[in-house]
Amino acid sequence: MKKCPVCNHPKREKIEQLVLDNISRRVIAAQYGFSLTDLNTHIEYHMQPDLSNVKPQEIANKPTIEVLTENLNKIAQRLQVLLDNTSPDDYSANKQIKMLMSEVRNAAVNIAQLKGQLVQEQHITIVQYNTLRSIILSELCPECRAKVIERLKQEEENAEREIVR
Secondary structure, X not given: OOOOOOOOOOOHHHHHHHHHOOOOHHHHHHHHOOOHHHHHHHHHHOOOOOOOOXXXXXXXXXXXXXXXXXXXXXXXXXXXXXXXXXXXXXHHHHHXXXXXXXXXXXXXXXXXXXXXXXXXXXXXXXXXXHHHHHHHHHOOOHHHHHHHHHHHHHHHHHHHHHHHO
């Protein structure tokens, strides 16, 4: 029977803390030289969280946005340590930095979405615009149609001038 490499690792507690801090399992496995399967097996069968000091209401009342912000700060700190101690030629470390940067970006986007600060622009295609324009114009009387067409031309010209600037 294969022994669990995480259980036998000298930094087992640190590894488990990274898991509890919601650091990417792929990053943890790569950093400590395990397969992702070994780490997942350890988490599922061998890792037992210490909940002795945690009150149930503390868990229930902690908003998701706070957890995301805490995780983002921890990842940013680890990223800074890696940046400070990494040579540009160190492929492995640079790969970890790129993975952490991706996690930071994803966490920042999640936080912004939760706070309602990230506005996702909606665009329509030219085909959609032309279809909508045709439908609207076909329903108007000749006089209104002429006014709307003139106004649309003005708006299109204004938009073209904005693009040129």
